[in-house]
Amino acid sequence: MLLEVTLSGATLGGMYALVALGLTLQYGVARIMNLSYGELLVAAAFAALWFYTGVAVSPLVGLIVVPPLAFALSFGIYRVLLQPLVRRAKTRDALEVDSILATFGLLFVIQGVMLAIFGGAYFSYSFLAVPLQIAGATVAANRLLALVLAVVIGVGLYLGLTRTRIGTAVRAVAVDPVAAELVAIDVRTASALAFALGGALVAASGVLVSMFLTFNANLGVVFTLKALVVVIMGGVGNLLGALIAGLLLGLVENYVAVFVDPGLTLAATYAIFLIVLLVRPQGILGRASR
Amino acid sequence: MLEVAGLSVLYGKHRALDQADLSVGAGEIVVILGANGAGKSSLLRAVAGLLPAAPGAKVMLSGRPLVGLPAHAIVEAGLALVPEGRAIFGDLTVRENLLLGAFARRARGEETRNRARVLALFPRLAERLGQTARTMSGGEQQMVAIGRALMSAPDLLLLDEPSLGLSPLLCSELFRALERIRGDGISVLLVEQNARKSLAVADRGYLIENGRIVGSGRAADLAGDPAVQRAYLGGR
Numbered sequence: 001m002l003l004e005v006t007l008s009g010a011t012l013g014g015m016y017a018l019v020a021l022g023l024t025l026q027y028g029v030a031r032i033m034n035l036s037y038g039e040l041l042v043a044a045a046f047a048a049l050w051f052y053t054g055v056a057v058s059p060l061v062g063l064i065v066v067p068p069l070a071f072a073l074s075f076g077i078y079r080v081l082l083q084p085l086v087r088r089a090k091t092r093d094a095l096e097v098d099s100i101l102a103t104f105g106l107l108f109v110i111q112g113v114m115l116a117i118f119g120g121a122y123f124s125y126s127f128l129a130v131p132l133q134i135a136g137a138t139v140a141a142n143r144l145l146a147l148v149l150a151v152v153i154g155v156g157l158y159l160g161l162t163r164t165r166i167g168t169a170v171r172a173v174a175v176d177p178v179a180a181e182l183v184a185i186d187v188r189t190a191s192a193l194a195f196a197l198g199g200a201l202v203a204a205s206g207v208l209v210s211m212f213l214t215f216n217a218n219l220g221v222v223f224t225l226k227a228l229v230v231v232i233m234g235g236v237g238n239l240l241g242a243l244i245a246g247l248l249l250g251l252v253e254n255y256v257a258v259f260v261d262p263g264l265t266l267a268a269t270y271a272i273f274l275i276v277l278l279v280r281p282q283g284i285l286g287r288a289s290r
Numbered sequence: 291m292l293e294v295a296g297l298s299v300l301y302g303k304h305r306a307l308d309q310a311d312l313s314v315g316a317g318e319i320v321v322i323l324g325a326n327g328a329g330k331s332s333l334l335r336a337v338a339g340l341l342p343a344a345p346g347a348k349v350m351l352s353g354r355p356l357v358g359l360p361a362h363a364i365v366e367a368g369l370a371l372v373p374e375g376r377a378i379f380g381d382l383t384v385r386e387n388l389l390l391g392a393f394a395r396r397a398r399g400e401e402t403r404n405r406a407r408v409l410a411l412f413p414r415l416a417e418r419l420g421q422t423a424r425t426m427s428g429g430e431q432q433m434v435a436i437g438r439a440l441m442s443a444p445d446l447l448l449l450d451e452p453s454l455g456l457s458p459l460l461c462s463e464l465f466r467a468l469e470r471i472r473g474d475g476i477s478v479l480l481v482e483q484n485a486r487k488s489l490a491v492a493d494r495g496y497l498i499e500n501g502r503i504v505g506s507g508r509a510a511d512l513a514g515d516p517a518v519q520r521a522y523l524g525g526r
Contacts, residue, residue, distance in 0.1 A: 165389055172379050172390050178340065179377035184365035184394035184442060287381070 003137035005258045006251065011143045011212070013250020014150030015205050019223055020230035020242040021157060022201030028174040028237035029194035031092050032082055032099040037227060038220030039110035040070055040199055044206025045215045046118060052125050059127055063149065063207045067200040074199025078192045081106065086191070092177075107220070114217040124214040146208040153204055158239055170194055174237050202227075229269060233276045235286020245284055248272070291316045291477050292337075292351055292369075292446055298344035299332040306332040308501040314446060314479045319472050321488040321509065322481040323522050324498035330481035331374055333498070334448050338371035339364040352445065365394050370444035374451050376435040380424030384415055387423055387434050391441025400443045407474065408437040411467055429460040440471065447471060449480040453487065465491045485522035489513040497521075 019041065026034050047069075048062040081102060089095035128142040161167035173180045173190045180187050202223075209215065230249055234241025249269060256268035276284060292314040299307040307329040314320045324330045335341040337349055339361035349356040356364050379387050388408065392401040409416040412433040418426065423434050432452060439447055449468075453461045465487050468478055481498075482488040489495060495512045497505035505518075512518050 165393065168382070168386050168389055169393055172382065172386075175379045175381045176377060178361075178373075179379060180390075181340070181361035182338070182365065182371055182373065182377060183390045183438065184362045184397075185390070186360070186362045 001137075003135060004139065005254055007134070007137060007139050007147070008143060009251040009254030010247060011147040011150075011250070012254055013247035014147050014154070015209055015246075016226055016230050016250050017243045017246025018150050018154055018205040018208070019202055019227045020234065020246045021154060021239060022198035022205070023227040023231050024198075024234075024237060024239060024242050025170070025194045025201070026198035027231065029170055030078070030082075030191040030198075031086075031095050032078070032103070032195055033096050034195075034198075035100060035103040035224060036107040036110055036220075037103075037198075037202060038223035038225075039107055039114070040074070040220075041202045041206035041209065041223050042215060042217060042220040043110060043114060044070060044203035045210035045219075046114060046123070046217075047203075048207040048210040049123055049125055052127060059207055059211050063204060066207050067204045070203030071196045071200040075192055075196035077106070077199075078195040082195070083188070083192070086188070107224075111217060111220060118217050120216055120218065122214045122216045125210070127211050140212060142211045146211050149208055150205070153201070154243055157201070158243065161239060171239075226269070229273050233273055233283055235283025238283065238285045241283055241285030245276075248284075291318075292479065293348070294333075294337065294350075295348040297333065297336060297347040297349060299329070299336045299341055300344050305501055307336065310498075310503050312496055312503065312506070314477050315493075316477055317472060317475065318494065319468060319478040319480070319492045321492040321495045322479070322498055323483070323485050323488070323495055323512075323518075324481070325483070328498045329501040330498055331450050332501075334371060334450050334479075334481060335373070338369060338373075338448060340371070340373070365442050365444075366396055368396065368443075368445035369448065370439035370442045370446070371448040372432075372435045372439045372450065372452060374454070376431050378423045378431055378434045378438065381422065383420055383422055384426075384434055385419040387438045388415075388419075388441050391438035392443075394442045397441060397443040401441070404441050404443055408440050411440075411470060412437055428455045429457070429463075432456065432460075432464065436467070436471075440476070444476060446477045446479065449478065451481060451483060453482060453484045461487060483522075485518070486513075 023037055026032050044066050047066050048059045051057040051062045052059055082099060085098040085102060086095060089098060128145060130141045131138045132141050132144060161171055169185050170190060173185060173187055177187045230245045231242055234245035252268055252272055253265050257265045294310060294312045297307060297310045298305060310333055322330050322333065332341060336343045339359055343357050347357055351367055351369055354367055356367060379390065388405060392398060392404065397404065414430060415433055415437055418430065423431060452464055456464060461484065469491050472478055480488065489509045489512055492509040495507065495509050496503050
């Protein structure tokens with residue numbers, strides 16, 4: 001029982017961690033506080049649904065097709081909608097406020113389109129819904145697959161960002177954009193790419209989520225909020241912190257839902273959020289503010 | 291190598307720098323002396339592309355115009371700035387700072403050689419490659435900043451008050467390092483308040499007051515000039 005709940009909580013946590021990684025890229029590097037972030041996750045879930053039920057293409061193929069599309073879409077959104085804000089913003093703080101307003105509007109646009117197409121009904125599809133036995137515990141194969149893929153994507157991204165020069169350059173923009181310019185990094189382009197990469201990540205999470213969760217057109221906000229909670233809990237801009245906080249949140253939510261009361265899930269989320277903020281205001285792995 | 295003519299920097303209506311002309315020859319160390327707020331930093335930042343130059347300015351590096359280029363393109367053109375406050379990547383390790391220093395395409399081919407040079411110049415960094423930069427002492431951070439700039443394989447190195455906050459011993463070490471950097475064929479332009487030590491290593495100097503260049507000459511002449519001694523060397 002405990003193992004089952006832990007595995008299923010880890011799957012959820014893996015999704016949170018991936019989603020938070022993407023938001024870390026968008027917020028930490030591109031300095032865009034993207035309130036429409038979760039909408040892309042839902043859109044990707046619908047895309048995977050359509051691929052599977054509409055044209056009988058496996059979500060695993062969707063996982064290869066959808067993120068690049070989300071990358072391109074996010075890149076376009078950044079260039080068309082957000083770059084003008086970047087250009088006119090005098091400070092990064094001003095950009096943050098402007099981006100919140102702009103993406104708040106974008107949230108309703110994307111959500112509206114999805115509501116118009118799919119309505120408010122809940123959707124799910126049955127993919128690999130077979131029980132697997134692991135050390136006496138029963139786990140749905142689709143959940144386990146989603147967890148494994150989330151780990152692969154998360155670890156791959158983490159290594160890419162920490163072990164390669166281009167990844168280090170992306171982190172450098174988050175640390176200090178002026179210093180980044182001084183080592184010949186084109187900060188504008190790097191920001192656009194980081195924003196697009198964040199979009200690709202949240203879309204990948206959307207495909208994975210659709211494999212085992214029931215979703216509807218209104219679910220985006222939930223994931224945006226969870227991503228924010230995880231990012232702040234992990235320490236803003238800290239990749240490893242986001243991974244740990246995401247996993248932690250998923251596990252706690254699932255334990256509370258199963259062992260205490262499903263109605264207290266959200267309360268548990270914000271309880272550990274508050275506890276972390278009280279004990280370590282800078283986040284689990286964040287450093288004290290300058 | 292560097293030719294600057296008619297360079298002005300405006301902050302709103304305030305003229306931080308007014309029609310500055312200066313040049314740095316190949317293999318030269320040139321120092322700009324001036325008090326706080328005289329416009330020294332504005333000059334370097336405008337040359338490096340971090341501040342917009344007022345219209346009419348001309349900045350040429352080896353015959354290539356730099357005005358209007360973004361800062362990252364100016365690094366590619368062969369100019370590296372170590373700004374005031376150093377602007378190293380504090381959250382990253384020394385190794386990562388040096389790796390990023392060679393992000394410029396012009397620096398890739400020479401990366402191994404430049405790294406060896408930097409580590410020979412500052413052996414302390416070789417021992418601290420894995421350390422997070424912001425946990426280092428001020429002197430060590432300055433080494434990281436200069437080392438990172440050298441990793442971009444510059445033709446010209448700009449330094450904004452590199453001796454600020456350093457002990458006299460570290461300060462002497464720093465100026466010796468500048469001579470070795472020049473020995474590797476890199477020209478140096480620095481702004482300083484420490485007139486005595488900077489004039490001792492420099493070939494030429496400029497004096498800047500209230501945003502205007504008010505004097506220039508060979509470093510030895512400036513060091514011996516009674517007016518300069520009164521303004522910049524007195525009391526030290």
